[in-house]
Each structure stands twice: as C-alpha cells, then as structure tokens.
Amino acid sequence: MIQINKRLTKVSEYLNHNKLADIGSDHAYLPIYAIQNGFINKAIAGEVVKGPFLAAQHNTKIYGMTDIIEVKLGDGLEVIDDTIDVITICGMGGPLIAQIIDEGQHKLSHYPDLVLQANIHALPIRQVLQKIGYQIYDEQLIKDKKHIYEIIVAKKGEMQLDETEMKFGPILLKSKTDLFKEKWQRELESLNKIIKQLENHNDHERYHEINQQILHIKGVLK
Template identity: 50%
Template sequence: MIPLNQRLKKVSSYIKGDCLADIGSDHAYLPIYAIDNNIVKTAIAGEVIKGPYDASKRSVSDHQLNSVIDVRLGDGLSVIEEKDDISSITICGMGGPLIAKIISEGSDKLQNQPRLILQSNIQSSAIRKCLAQLNYEVIAEDILEEKGHIYEIIVADFTKQQIQLTEIEEKFGPKLIMNKNQLFYKKWKHELNSLYKIKQNLNPQQHHDRLKEIDEEINLINEVI
C-alpha cells in the first residue's frame, strides 16, 4: 500500500468517477493510492519534467499498475486526450497562480466537465477567480496544516449558471468563511502580521500606492477575522 500524507488523503476523498488525471503527479503516489483503494478504475499521471516523469514511471511499474495508470510527459492539461473520458482532475502542491494558469490554458481539456480538486500552497484566490470564469462552482473547501505549512483544498464542479464571487469569497473561500476554524484564524493572523512587517519597511513618500494596497488588505482581513 502506498504511504500517502494527510493532505493527499484528503484530496483523494473528493475524487469521483472512473478516471483520474493527476497533474504534477509526484511519483504518481495519488493515482496509485486511488487505484489501490478502488476510488477509480484508471488514472493518468502527468509530469512536465523528465526527472519526475521517470520517477512516476518507476513507481507505477514497482506497483505493477502499468495497465491502469498511464504516465505522460507534457505541460499541464495537455497530457489529457478526449478519449480518456476524465472524471476528476487533481493538481496539488503548487501556488494558486500556477494552478489557475494550468486550468485556464488547458480549459479546452475540460469538455467532459470533470471535477477539479486543487490544493494550493499560496494565493488560492487566483484559483477561485479562474474557476468562476470557467463556470466552475466551489462545492467544498478544506484547510489543513502539515509540517508547519497551511494548505487549502478547493473542490469545484461545472455548472451552467454564471458564478459571481464577492471579494471576500474570492480571497478567503466561500466555504471556508462559513466555517472559520482554528487553522483559518491561524493562517490569516499570520498573513496580517506579515503585512504589518512589510508596511513598517516601506517609505510613505516612495511607496504610497503599495501602502494603500496593504492597508486595504489589512482592513479586509480584520473584517473577516
């Protein structure tokens, strides 16, 4: 059985359907776990760099799953083909802006309207903004801490309705703000302290616009927490 960390186990709990595409697969741990636990029947592990691609190939081969997990080399969602009939896409362990870029540039690969399960390390707001533009509705969110880092997981399904998020929903998460737990407050208090430190080091004359942005962000966080 593949050892999976708490973060990826939580991601796996949201996978639906028969075929998973895991982008930036990190040794194909998540696809292997999903197959071993009968979460999906087949999977694709996508890697953009040859080294991680080779590592994923070895992992799949070591677990004797070559017949059900296809490791592919390519950029973002370009590894997905129409005939794959993908039901869930996972992208984990990246910054929010990069994840948003991947799903935006690969939006033509979302024709089957797969579920998107996206785990970002920073700036999740970029993901939520992109999802709304692609008519994907956030149906669940999680916040968790692992090895001193706080991560957010965003789960989204396609909808025919137009999605409009408020500034607060986009920044903090429409589901997370409905259930502000201890980790939520820890994350945003840390962000607040970082902003105060940045503010102290800026010259009011030279950095007027940046200071205005920081003050607006501080006020927004204080409003929520």
C-alpha cells in the same frame, strides 16, 4: 500499500470516480494510493519535467500498475482526454494552478470534477473557475507539518463570488475554523512587517494597498 502525506490523503477523500488525471504527479503517489484504496479505477499521471516523469514510471512499475496508470510527459492539461472524470492538481501555488486551468480550458469541455490543492494564494483559482463555468462545492484547509494548504473542489456550475469570497473562499468564510483564523492571522503578521518597512519609504500607493489588505483581513476575522 503506498504511504502518502497528510495533504494528499485529504485530497484523495474527494475521489470517487472512474478515471483520474493527476497533473504534476511527481512520483504518481496519489494515483497509486487512490487505486489501492478503490477510490478510482485507472489514471493518467501527467508530468512536464523529465525527472519526476521517470520517477512516476518507475513507481507504477514497482506497484504493478503500468496497465492502469498511464504516465504521460506533457504540459498541463494537454495530457488529458474525454475519458477523464476527475482532475487533481496539487502541491503548487494558486497562480500556477490557475494558469494551468486557464491555458488548458479547451480540454475541459466535458467538465470533469476538479480537486485543487494550493500551497499559497488560492484567489486566482477561484477567479478562473468562475470564468470558465465551474462552481465550488467544497473547500477545506489542511495543516501538514507547519504549512497550511487550501483544497478547492469544483464541478460544472455557475457562481458569482464577491471580492471577499474570492479572497477567502465562499465555504471557508462560512465556517471560519480555527485553522482559517490561524492562516489569516499569519498573513496579517506578514503584512504588518511589510507595512513597517514601507513607513520608511515614499511608496504611498503600495502602503495604501497593504493597509487595505490588513483592514480587509481584520474585518473578516472579527
């Protein structure tokens, strides 16, 4: 059995589908693990970089899965087809995940489920999901080593998030777990360092912008 890290294990818990497309699959760890555990039956492992593409091919061969995991070299969602009923995009920043979805939205006309795991800045993901007719069904924070990751699960549906829900996550906001508080406390510390540096400059617009962010986070953490 293949071993995968804590954040990908958490992502796999949302898989209960027939065919997965794992975008930016790297070594195809997630599809292999999900098939071994009976979460999916088959998969496409999509990779845009030649090195990880070859690594994914190598691993599917080692685990005897070349017939059920198709490793494809291609940009973003270009590797998927209508047989896919769930897509995972993990281990990237929120803006890049949002860009992949936005640029590939013509491939999502059959509305497969989306399980997205952002390293940083998940706000653009929520913006693009709302724009293209997806609704957030679950959100979760996961701490792996010292880093806190956001997982967003979305299905076909309508939503209208306000500014606070977009930034912090509609479901995460309701629970406000200890991990949620830790994540945003860290963000506050970073912003406070920035604002101290700005005090010595005349960039009043930037100072005001950062200060507003600080007040927003403090208001949510109350």
